[in-house]
Amino acid sequence: MDTIKDLCKHNLNSLPQLEVFLNDLPDNDFNNLFKLLSESNQNNGKERKVELFVYGVPGSFYGRLFPSNSLHFAYSSYSLHWLSQIPEGLGKNNKGNIYMAMTSPPQVFEAYVNQFQRDFSRFLRLLAEEITFGGRMVLAFIGRTGLVKEDDLYSFNMPVYAPCPQEVEAIIRGEGSFNLDKMEVVRVPWDANDNDDYNNDMVFDKYRSGKLVANCVRAFMEPLLACHFGSSINVDEI
Structure with a gap:
């Protein structure tokens, strides 16, 4: 949003209106994200902002999600693997x-x-x-x-x-x-706060970093394990 505003800085009265469609599987909970967006979009009359309208679109991206010729830019974040x-x-x-x-x-x-x-x-x-036609997309995946x-x-x-x-x-x-x-x-490190090009992947706080990585893995592994094994396993222990 800041980049678009900078591009229009010579004529802030012509700031565009943007529609953003967030897609994930139906089991995903968009509520917390919508609350954060609602808070960040409040300008309290202090400055003119790019008008943003955000929608949640549940469904698999391996099926049709949007009308024909409706997207100008598509970004897939860490998903297509x-x-x-x-x-x-x-x-x-x-x-x-x-x-x-x-x-x-x-x-x-x-x-x-x-x-x-x-x-x-x-x-x-x-x-x-x-x-x-002429639209663009950026795909980021493992x-x-x-x-x-x-x-x-x-x-x-x-x-x-x-x-x-x-x-x-x-x-x-x-x-x-x-x-x-x-x-x-x-190359994206598991813990972006502890890794850089100068410390050769040294971890400053191994306990905090270990918990961060474990939670990151759990975010995508827990639903798979729970769905496959059901009550026959203790997800917390695993």
């Missing part, structure tokens, strides 16, 4: 692992690759219908530096896939709905 489902055909072939691992057989890695290709292609195809070798390659598996840059580029170009302007790999 989540698959629409656990890859088909895993069964108990990945016994002893919950994700692709050194001990996983080749068909496990192949199943994850195929699921990601289907999901990401579908996401691009649907968003191409929703975004305006990746990896290279392909897993097949040579290195039972009940619970993670529906997550971290593609390498070559895979992302190949799918975007192969699907054909978008041009790829820029791709950048950004």
Whole structure:
């Protein structure tokens, strides 16, 4: 919002009105976020602000969410590595692992690759219908530096896939709905407060940092574990 205001600083009377659509799965609770936005959007008549209208859109981004040609800019924040489902055909072939691992057989890695290709292609195809001609989008998600070798390659598996840059580029170009302007790999530490380029990942407070990382992992792992195992496990202990 500050950036847009700076761009319009020569004519504050022409500040645009913006609509922002926040998307997550239906189980997500938007209430706290809406309360924060309501508080931050109060100007008390002190200064002219960009008018912001915020909406919550529950649903999977692997399905249609918006009318055709309705979005000017789309931003996916740390989401597209989540698959629409656990890859088909895993069964108990990945016994002893919950994700692709050194001990996983080749068909496990192949199943994850195929699921990601289907999901990401579908996401691009649907968003191409929703975004305006000349619109832009920025996608940020977990990746990896290279392909897993097949040579290195039972009940619970993670529906997550971290593609390498070559895979992302190949799918975007192969699907054909978008041009790829820029791709950048950004190394993001678990604890942004304790890590920087000068201390070689040294952690200043290991207890606080450990709790932060644990809570971060729990945020996305607890629903998966609770859904799969139900009351047969103690989520707090796990």
